[in-house]
Amino acid sequence: MITAILIDDEYYALVGLKQDLEELGTVAVLGAYQNGRDALAEIADLRPDLIFLDIEMPQNNGLELFDQLLEAYPQAAIVFVTAYNQYAIQAFELNAMDYLLKPVLPERLEKTLQRLDKKTPVPIKKQVSLHCFGQFSIQADSEEVIIPWRTRKAEELLAYLACAKGQFVSKEKLAGTLWPELSLEKSKANFYLTFHYLKKQLAEAHLALPIESERGKVRLNPETLDLDMIRFEMMIPSLDQLTEATAPLAEAVVALYQAPLLDGHYYEWSQPQGHYYELLHHELTEKLADYYQKQGDYxxxxxxxxxxMQ
Known part of the structure; x- marks a missing residue:
């Protein structure tokens, strides 16, 4: 049995859709809401397979509510329902499962339910690593994964989250940083669209990257991810004084820094961090040079x- 919730500010449209779904015999309607806030408050407990979401509502626009619903319960598939076809392109760009025009016919509902079985498969679990020193790249089970990014901003967004090293970053900050030339409203719209592109393309590449959302913030959880920057920083403190035991580790750390941070991509936001790692690398190579000079290994x-000096 498929479970669903319905969100529509029009009472009779809500009742009619609920009745049509229940008459199909394959859908259990867990809740019907005229207010998006009420649905958001209960969706994590209800855990529906499907959300039927009206677009034009006076208090909560459906396109804005889309992201909040996925943040609260990302496993649900969302179907937009509206009396207007002008939002169709935006709906599919947001990766909605379907787009229904009112009045919704029972046979059209059946096609929507059939599409639920053809959703993107669950990503296969692999050991994923991100390499930020040098050309930004993704590896899965030690093999590089080439993703034909739909937009360059999707790759930049992932790189930004990687460089945040597990810290939550507000969506407003991400939007303003990646689109500084736009108004806050337009930059946030671009962010939401790019965020969904990113998650969709990662899923299509069967990569289960631990991207987490929480109360308007996003992060890349490094606990299940190998990130070269974190390994680099973790090993640096133990190399304050080089000895016969620590010199090989220092060489490994220097080798980890293959090239400057995000080499080949000029992102203004990454420059200070890039200079910081460059300084750490420079200091460590000088220590190694002095150490081996004293050891007679010229x-x-x-x-x-x-x-x-490079």
């Missing part, structure tokens, strides 16, 4: 002295 000393 070949390695010359190698790391040259590397510190």
């Amino acid at each position: 070949h390695k000393a010359a190698y790391y002295q040259k590397k510190s």
